[in-house]
Amino acid sequence: MIKRFARVFVVAACVAAAAGCGGKEKAVDGEKPVATESGGSLKGDLGPPQGPDVRAVLTTPPMVPPATGRKTPARVIVELDVIEKEMPISEGVTYTFWTFGGTVPGSFIRVRQGDTVVLHLRNMPHSKMPHNIDLHGVTGPGGGAASSFTAPGHVSRFTFKALNAGLFVYHCATAPVGMHIANGMYGLILVEPPEGMPKVDREYYVMQGDFYTTGKYREKGLQPFDMEKAIDERPTYVLFNGMEGALTGDKALTAKTGETVRLYVGNGGPNLVSSFHVIGEIFDKVWFEGGTRFQENVQTTLIPAGGAAIMDFHIEVPGSYVLVDHSIFRAFNKGALAILKAEGPERKDIYSGKEVDAMYIGDRASANLSAVSQATTAAKTGALTAEDQVKAGEALFAGTCSTCHQANGQGMPGVFPPLAGSDFIAADPKRVPSIILHGLVGKVTVNGKEYNSNMPPMSQLTDDEVANIATYVLNSWGNPGGRVTKEEATALRAAKPATASEGH
Amino acid sequence: MRAVVAGAWALTCLATFAVAAGNAAPGYAGLPGGTFKSALAYEDAKQGVRIAPFSLMRKPVTNGEFLAFVRAHPEWQRGRAPKIFAEGRYLEHWQGPTTLGDRALPEQPVTWVSWFAADAYCASVGARLPSWNEWEYAAAADETRRDARNDPAWRERILAWQSRPSDAALPRAGLQAPNAYGLQDMHGLVWEWTDDFASLLVSGDDRNQGDADRNKFCGAGALSTDDRDNYVVLMRVAMLSSLEARDATANLGFRCARSVR
Amino acid sequence: MKHLRAMATCVALLFASIGAAQAGTPAARPADSVYQLSVPLTDARGKTQDWRALEGKPRIVAMFYTSCPYMCPLIVESAKAVVHALPAAERERVGVVLISLDPARDTPAVLRDTATKRNIDTTRWLVAAPAPADVRKIAGVLDVRYRRLADGNFNHTSALVLLDAKGRIVARTEQVGPEPDAAFLSAVRAQLAK
Numbered sequence: 001m002i003k004r005f006a007r008v009f010v011v012a013a014c015v016a017a018a019a020g021c022g023g024k025e026k027a028v029d030g031e032k033p034v035a036t037e038s039g040g041s042l043k044g045d046l047g048p049p050q051g052p053d054v055r056a057v058l059t060t061p062p063m064v065p066p067a068t069g070r071k072t073p074a075r076v077i078v079e080l081d082v083i084e085k086e087m088p089i090s091e092g093v094t095y096t097f098w099t100f101g102g103t104v105p106g107s108f109i110r111v112r113q114g115d116t117v118v119l120h121l122r123n124m125p126h127s128k129m130p131h132n133i134d135l136h137g138v139t140g141p142g143g144g145a146a147s148s149f150t151a152p153g154h155v156s157r158f159t160f161k162a163l164n165a166g167l168f169v170y171h172c173a174t175a176p177v178g179m180h181i182a183n184g185m186y187g188l189i190l191v192e193p194p195e196g197m198p199k200v201d202r203e204y205y206v207m208q209g210d211f212y213t214t215g216k217y218r219e220k221g222l223q224p225f226d227m228e229k230a231i232d233e234r235p236t237y238v239l240f241n242g243m244e245g246a247l248t249g250d251k252a253l254t255a256k257t258g259e260t261v262r263l264y265v266g267n268g269g270p271n272l273v274s275s276f277h278v279i280g281e282i283f284d285k286v287w288f289e290g291g292t293r294f295q296e297n298v299q300t301t302l303i304p305a306g307g308a309a310i311m312d313f314h315i316e317v318p319g320s321y322v323l324v325d326h327s328i329f330r331a332f333n334k335g336a337l338a339i340l341k342a343e344g345p346e347r348k349d350i351y352s353g354k355e356v357d358a359m360y361i362g363d364r365a366s367a368n369l370s371a372v373s374q375a376t377t378a379a380k381t382g383a384l385t386a387e388d389q390v391k392a393g394e395a396l397f398a399g400t401c402s403t404c405h406q407a408n409g410q411g412m413p414g415v416f417p418p419l420a421g422s423d424f425i426a427a428d429p430k431r432v433p434s435i436i437l438h439g440l441v442g443k444v445t446v447n448g449k450e451y452n453s454n455m456p457p458m459s460q461l462t463d464d465e466v467a468n469i470a471t472y473v474l475n476s477w478g479n480p481g482g483r484v485t486k487e488e489a490t491a492l493r494a495a496k497p498a499t500a501s502e503g504h
Numbered sequence: 505m506r507a508v509v510a511g512a513w514a515l516t517c518l519a520t521f522a523v524a525a526g527n528a529a530p531g532y533a534g535l536p537g538g539t540f541k542s543a544l545a546y547e548d549a550k551q552g553v554r555i556a557p558f559s560l561m562r563k564p565v566t567n568g569e570f571l572a573f574v575r576a577h578p579e580w581q582r583g584r585a586p587k588i589f590a591e592g593r594y595l596e597h598w599q600g601p602t603t604l605g606d607r608a609l610p611e612q613p614v615t616w617v618s619w620f621a622a623d624a625y626c627a628s629v630g631a632r633l634p635s636w637n638e639w640e641y642a643a644a645a646d647e648t649r650r651d652a653r654n655d656p657a658w659r660e661r662i663l664a665w666q667s668r669p670s671d672a673a674l675p676r677a678g679l680q681a682p683n684a685y686g687l688q689d690m691h692g693l694v695w696e697w698t699d700d701f702a703s704l705l706v707s708g709d710d711r712n713q714g715d716a717d718r719n720k721f722c723g724a725g726a727l728s729t730d731d732r733d734n735y736v737v738l739m740r741v742a743m744l745s746s747l748e749a750r751d752a753t754a755n756l757g758f759r760c761a762r763s764v765r
Numbered sequence: 766m767k768h769l770r771a772m773a774t775c776v777a778l779l780f781a782s783i784g785a786a787q788a789g790t791p792a793a794r795p796a797d798s799v800y801q802l803s804v805p806l807t808d809a810r811g812k813t814q815d816w817r818a819l820e821g822k823p824r825i826v827a828m829f830y831t832s833c834p835y836m837c838p839l840i841v842e843s844a845k846a847v848v849h850a851l852p853a854a855e856r857e858r859v860g861v862v863l864i865s866l867d868p869a870r871d872t873p874a875v876l877r878d879t880a881t882k883r884n885i886d887t888t889r890w891l892v893a894a895p896a897p898a899d900v901r902k903i904a905g906v907l908d909v910r911y912r913r914l915a916d917g918n919f920n921h922t923s924a925l926v927l928l929d930a931k932g933r934i935v936a937r938t939e940q941v942g943p944e945p946d947a948a949f950l951s952a953v954r955a956q957l958a959k
Contacts, residue, residue, distance in 0.1 A: 398672065399679050399692075407664075460679065460682065548916055586796040586801040702911065703912030745910075750906075
């Protein structure tokens with residue numbers, strides 16, 4: 001990795017000082033070798049706009065406007081509408097989105113470095129809120145936010161020169177900023193380098209966002225924004241293009257084998273960082289962070305909130321490729337999943353599909369049955385020790401009690417009381433077998449915490465089993481120790497149930 | 505306080521219910537059936553599936569019971585049952601074709617059985633394997649409620665089974681407290697075959713959500729899991745959909761059902 | 766329908782009583798042969814016989830149902846495509862068997878209709894339905910997955926399965942359509958070369 005970087009820089013250095021370089025430096029793939037520095041905004045002013053004004057082609061996601069194709073700077077007019085509207089966020093679930101251009105993410109803007117952009121922001125008359133726009137592609141305090149603060153039913157205009165090439169996020173920055181972003185107010189603006197982007201077969205626009213609703217994931221109906229969850233950064237949904245299923249099924253992205261696909265991927269946030277990955281593909285190139293340089297052969301690229309990246313990959317094998325945030329529970333339990341369907345002839349030489357499904361024997365390790373059967377045998381011969389009982393009890397506990405009281409006896413906070421270091425047990429150890437046999441109904445206080453669940457009687461257990469489990473519990477996790485015999489269990493089974501009020 | 509009363513009431517209710525279901529054969533519990541909302545989002549049954557009254561074995565079939573079956577039906581003994589019905593590891597943990605040995609206690613649930621073998625066993629006792637819907641419906645109960653699925657604690661308890669090492673000895677069948685229908689070990693002991701396990705058209709790679717491969721299945725797209733919080737069901741479905749009818753595994757057993765006529 | 770089931774049951778009993786001795790000696794039947802299963806099939810002419818009668822010749826088997834609007838015609842076309850891709854001399858030597866997932870609705874009359882509609886020559890192809898209780902078993906030996914939908918349709922695996930003369934599964938393909946799966950086709954030819 002490091003090595004490759006080094007090589008790129010060496011090549012670059014050679015080009016810069018061509019005379020001083022011996023060997024023939026070949027640029028990769030006939031591309032123009034990168035200069036050591038692009039010069040950034042210092043070199044981004046390419047002079048005054050030339051020719052007639054250009055009206056920017058704005059596209060709705062997942063489409064990307066065509067390349068500008070221009071060799072000279074121009075004045076570009078961008079008219080962006082702010083629309084607050086109720087749209088589906090998942091099946092049967094709606095949300096009041098605030099949008100740039102009526103979609104989440106907002107319209108894609110494409111200009112060339114050096115262009116002068118005149119931005120008209122029009123806030124719809126029926127909007128409830130004022131809005132503005134902060135474009136990360138703007139050089140100037142606030143990125144345009146203060147100049148574009150627009151009340152409902154108003155239009156603002158400001159002009160900026162795009163001095164830096166790159167893929168930039170724009171978003172609303174009206175207070176409370178987080179809420180405006182959480183409601184979907186973000187999009188991307190691509191500032192092409194003067195020579196344009198390398199040509200590819202298809203370009204798509206994908207943007208991740210996290211959403212916070214008061215209802216649970218997929219809870220039906222119109223869902224309000226939940227400020228608490230947003231502050232705690234616990235999103236209900238993490239989505240590509242503002243809706244679960246925005247890019248799946250009939251709306252999946254499409255491509256053909258043999259094509260190179262480019263994704264312009266942004267992350268609106270407001271909170272989460274995206275580990276963007278396409279299952280089954282490797283990015284041939286990633287212009288990481290949406291900047292000038294690309295890294296090659298990347299599996300997963302990190303896209304910060306308020307950041308973007310560009311990635312190219314060539315498709316060899318047909319099928320469905322899945323776009324995910326590889327923080328994987330977001331993909332399967334919060335919606336961060338999209339599909340790219342590639343059509344074309346099979347390439348079994350590259351990817352076979354399943355070739356073998358045969359029986360695998362493994363090392364034939366067999367389960368250890370000893371503890372329980374040993375205890376049974378020992379009990380029969382009268383040689384049962386407390387140790388045998390504890391061992392057998394441990395196996396039995398794992399098979400039944402541990403589902404509520406946990407393998408470590410810690411219980412479940414607020415639901416099932418702990419058995420570990422329990423003052424309730426210490427106060428009367430004989431409670432253990434009795435409660436196992438007769439259950440427990442009502443309030444109990446264990447280690448200072450109150451529990452009010454209902455433990456059913458475990459009458460399905462044999463007297464042996466009750467004795468062994470109780471002995472195990474008494475001798476574990478700092479409990480006082482002791483032993484319960486089968487005869488005691490028999491007697492307790494016949495006795496009147498202990499009630500939870502005892503000792504309170 | 506109210507909770508206590510409710511709990512006590514639930515238990516009383518159980519008692520009466522057990523009486524009401526008294527028509528079930530010994531070893532079986534009667535279940536009333538009704539409309540059931542499966543955790544699997546059947547595209548054709550958004551409102552739920554109809555389940556007719558049926559009865560289900562209270563416990564999974566044990567090694568001891570299965571031994572009696574293969575003694576009476578020698579064609580199902582290990583080494584005799586053809587490979588197309590039972591793979592090479594069929595009953596491999598038994599000491600011999602008709603001896604259990606110390607790796608298979610009579611009270612433990614039988615495992616290493618194929619769907620065909622389970623199907624034959626049930627037929628031999630005048631029963632059948634339950635359908636997936638029947639099974640899921642019966643397994644939605646906890647000790648006091650017939651549908652405890654919305655209780656996170658219920659889900660966590662069941663998930664806890666996953667954290668037990670799979671090479672630990674299986675407890676005996678019937679060790680756990682019965683659920684509201686009087687059924688034991690629906691969770692936390694073994695996976696269980698269902699009659700129509702092969703209807704669970706869920707691929708092992710569920711990352712193609714929303715990408716029903718229409719070429720693969722006729723009719724509507726494949727099953728997708730609606731409540732993806734419900735890992736309990738998802739894991740079971742994933743397990744069953746990885747198998748063919750001749751397969752057997754160390755953690756897969758079965759119990760039988762009967763329709764109420 | 767009831768009548769069909771009754772008949773199928775009768776037939777099954779008949780076969781059970783005749784015993785395995787006449788249906789080929791078990792010794793000659795490999796342990797992984799699908800013909801280990803003894804199930805009656807009722808064809809488009811209403812004739813019922815044990816599917817073990819299919820032994821002795823390589824066969825392309827698929828499960829389908831007649832009211833299927835989309836995939837099943839494609840399954841039929843796929844099977845045709847494979848057969849047509851064979852040299853004329855070989856076509857006679859491979860059987861094609863279409864087995865219904867839906868015996869409740871796929872009566873002999875309905876099967877006959879479908880055969881006519883799809884230009885299936887029922888003297889060469891067997892189009893048949895098992896007894897309702899046997900569908901799962903057949904699907905089990907052929908590794909076909911299916912689910913009945915509320916509207917009477919089915920979700921199911923669309924596969925062509927190649928059986929050798931003894932009933933062992935030697936190849937399968939889920940590639941459906943007019944273009945035969947090359948690997949499957951060569952498996953068919955390999956069987957015929959034996």
